[in-house]
Amino acid sequence: LKALEAEELRLQEESVRLHQINIYLSDRISLHRRLPERWNPLCKEKKYDYDHLPTTSVIIAFYNEAWSTLLRTVYSVLETSPDILLEEVILVDDYSDREHLKERLANELSSLPKVRLIRANKREGLVRARLLGASAAKGEVLTFLDCHCECHEGWLEPLLQRIGEEESAVVCPVIDVIDWNTFEYLGNPGEPQIGGFDWRLVFTWHVVPERERVRMRSPIDVIRSPTMAGGLFAVSKKYFEYLGSYDTGMEVWGGENLEFSFR
Missing domain, CATH: 1.10.287 (Helix Hairpins)
Structure with a gap:
């Protein structure tokens, strides 16, 4: 023992x-586990007109990601997203060299009709890998996710509703925590925060200012934020292209979120 x-x-x-x-x-x-619900009870009272919400392509770029975290992300999206809203899931392989991400992955995904696999011909980095997915996307909205996420039931509808109301909105979900060692779902024990940056142009989190709290009529109202973390967000494909999409000169992640926020 x-x-x-x-x-x-x-x-x-x-x-x-x-x-x-x-x-x-x-x-x-x-790979199909469901997370416990730890959200504001008011969220359950929200009603959505599914016939009038935009459709989305969920784009997940990866490089040498572990099998279980990548596949759990894919199945989580498929199993928690309303079929009428989910146009497709696009996986972009940024020139991975791990054996499990070659034929084995292609075979696994071949039975999932809404999932497409795009492979880069050389290492592109996160920004250009995401752009490969965006250029191939058929949905009205681009939803970018990291390759080690798990989604709640109801995660997608509020993102798409906000963009349906205002096409120029770039919408980020609250990001909960899963313990890196135990994989226990910890939720988000604190209040939602907004994004900012310091004078080194490093993204920072800040408490929601009083003026924004006064503006909100409900604890589940949209919170306006100057910047975003960048890993998880939804944006109209048309508006993404209107803004010039990402800067293709960016080699690695870490600055694209602020650069896109400033636009």
């Missing part, structure tokens, strides 16, 4: 070294 525990510990440490999260444990968790 001790030898087994020691071997498991070694495998866990190796997975953390490779991925910065405990993939050894993630691989033992269902």
Whole structure:
């Protein structure tokens, strides 16, 4: 038993070294798990006119992502998004070299009619990889997600409704926390925050200012924010292109969110 525990510990440490999260444990968790609901009860009272909401293409770029976190993201999107709103899920492989992301991944996705796999011919970096997905998207709205996310039931509707109301809105969800080591869903214990930046042009989080709290008529109203974190957001495809999309000269992630926010 001790030898087994020691071997498991070694495998866990190796997975953390490779991925910065405990993939050894993630691989033992269902790809189809559902997260517990920890949202404001008022959210459940919201009603949506599904026939008049825009459709979306969900774009997920990845590079050498672990199997379980990538597939859990895909299945989470498929299983929590209303079929009438989800045009497609576009996976963009940014020239990964891990064996499990080649034929095995293509075979896994081939049975999922709404999922498309695009492969870059060379390493592009997050920004240009996302642009590959955006250029191929058929949905009216582009929804960008990181490749290690899990979605709640009802995550998509409020994003699309806001864009349906105002095409120039760029909408970000509240980002909850999943523990990197235990994969326990921790939710978001604090109040929602808005984005800002410091004089080094580094993204920062800030409490919602009093003037914005006064403007809000309900705790589930939209909160206006000067900048966004950039990993997860939805934007009208037409408006994204009108703004000039991303700067194709950006090689890695970390500045595209502020640059796009300033536009």
